[in-house]
Amino acid sequence: MGREWDCGDPANRQKWADASTETLRVLEGKWKIIILCQLFAAHGPLRFSELEKLIDGINQKMLIQQLKQLEADGIVEREVYPQVPPRVEYRLTQIGIALGPAMQALIEWAEMRRDLLQA
16 A cells, blocks of 8 residues: 655644554554464464463463454454364454554564664
8 A cells, every 4th residue: 555655744644643553552562463473373263272372471361351352453353163162263354464564564673673773
């Protein structure tokens, strides 16, 4: 998506500030980015127990809380299968998948920043 970065226009600056604030609110916290990275890497749904094993240091309560927030924001969808024992899977929604290029850009920026600071 091409964008004209006319920083001289105060209306544009306010729209960008609002959009950035909303984006950061959706992704805020230590765990949401890690959860999203695991779901991107999986290229498909992951069971709750798989996510829990993949994310070192997260507890069940925090994982549930973060997944509920991502679900409420339309980034992740939850599917419950009616079986015993219960099976719950999480996958990225279409809007979640659309975060891919932005996530990759953030990772590349973080690596560049780290390399510059270490030099």
